[in-house]
Amino acid sequence: MRTTDPRALDSADPLARFRDRFVPTEPGLVYLDGNSLGRPPKSAIDRVAAITETWSRRLIRGWEDGWLELPLIVGDQLAAGVLGAEPGTVAVTDSTTVNLYRVAVAALDTRTERRTVVVERSEFPTDRYIVEGLARERDLDIRWLHGDPVEGLTSDDINSCFDDDTALLILSAVNYRSAATVDIGAVTDAARAAGALVLWDLSHAAGSIPVNLTSNGVDLAVGCTYKYLNGGPGAPAFLYVRPELQDQLRPPVQGWFAQAQQFEMGPRFQRRAGIGGWLVGTPGIIALTAAQAGIEVVAEAGIDAIRAKGIALTEFAIALLDEWLAPLGCSLGAPRDPARRGAHISIRHPDARRLTRELIDRLVIPDYRAPDSIRVGLSPLSTSFEDVHRGLTTLRELLGGSG
Numbered sequence: 001m002r003t004t005d006p007r008a009l010d011s012a013d014p015l016a017r018f019r020d021r022f023v024p025t026e027p028g029l030v031y032l033d034g035n036s037l038g039r040p041p042k043s044a045i046d047r048v049a050a051i052t053e054t055w056s057r058r059l060i061r062g063w064e065d066g067w068l069e070l071p072l073i074v075g076d077q078l079a080a081g082v083l084g085a086e087p088g089t090v091a092v093t094d095s096t097t098v099n100l101y102r103v104a105v106a107a108l109d110t111r112t113e114r115r116t117v118v119v120e121r122s123e124f125p126t127d128r129y130i131v132e133g134l135a136r137e138r139d140l141d142i143r144w145l146h147g148d149p150v151e152g153l154t155s156d157d158i159n160s161c162f163d164d165d166t167a168l169l170i171l172s173a174v175n176y177r178s179a180a181t182v183d184i185g186a187v188t189d190a191a192r193a194a195g196a197l198v199l200w201d202l203s204h205a206a207g208s209i210p211v212n213l214t215s216n217g218v219d220l221a222v223g224c225t226y227k228y229l230n231g232g233p234g235a236p237a238f239l240y241v242r243p244e245l246q247d248q249l250r251p252p253v254q255g256w257f258a259q260a261q262q263f264e265m266g267p268r269f270q271r272r273a274g275i276g277g278w279l280v281g282t283p284g285i286i287a288l289t290a291a292q293a294g295i296e297v298v299a300e301a302g303i304d305a306i307r308a309k310g311i312a313l314t315e316f317a318i319a320l321l322d323e324w325l326a327p328l329g330c331s332l333g334a335p336r337d338p339a340r341r342g343a344h345i346s347i348r349h350p351d352a353r354r355l356t357r358e359l360i361d362r363l364v365i366p367d368y369r370a371p372d373s374i375r376v377g378l379s380p381l382s383t384s385f386e387d388v389h390r391g392l393t394t395l396r397e398l399l400g401g402s403g
Contacts, residue, residue, distance in 0.1 A: 007386060016384070033375075081295060108138065152181070200218060359394060
């Protein structure tokens, strides 16, 4: 790959046309943070305007127009178009934190004879905090995994956590800091052989890599829609429950959207069957509508093509890092093997916090992750090779390098 010719790479990019599907940034801005908050699709802006008009015209009658089932309608679109899952297995609802807690509690309730929950030390904070709270509430033991800060967890690291006391492993498919991936199918199989469950956090995976939930035999998963799925700030999260477990596991919160005869207003809770029984309260229709637009763009592009573009972008960024930035004190904080890396990279430098602020001042927007990483998100549908080149050129200038 020629590291000096980003325009040629953009010209050859089969997904280049999708960049025009997003609202343009301000002139001169380079956005390299789509793994934190994706850019808004133009269709999302149009859909939100349309649903607002429907709200003003139809008022409460809008619930008769399909709003009630929208979390499951959008869930089916996400399942088929992005997650490689069957219809009736995904609900788009609530937040990732709430879903993680609800699914984890339900999983632990089926393994009451086991007293250990496993999580990685470098896992995303919410996941670790949920585990700590559950351990305190239920008098459980936490088994901490210690993956390499760059390369992540090995198969041996993960397999060693399973014994006859392991109830649940909570694990991200793509590490939020280093972008290190793990083998979803192999980990799921190892857990099942040991009688444990795995709850996958797909927040940095959904829309960036294939996760193939059905073929990988995944039992449980959660994730957000505002990163690579471009659903908007505060967009609803999603949860996945394998069909065989949907009625076997019992969610800890009994909300009226999970009631079998919802508008009968019955005296007792009778949970509806299937994934609908995992809903809780009234969904945010405007936010769901925006998320639906983002999901549809990702599904149209195709997750395999998105994965290929993500690899190409990160390979290009790493080549520039090696050529330009490594001599200036930077190192790669992500796996070099593209098969073990998501769609972002981390550039490590002792003064990463200051450099990130100065990049933002120069209209290059990555983000900082403690202790020493500039995280560069290369969202495949909205990031160009020219964006990567311009962004890392600016970082090189800040470090005192010459063009």
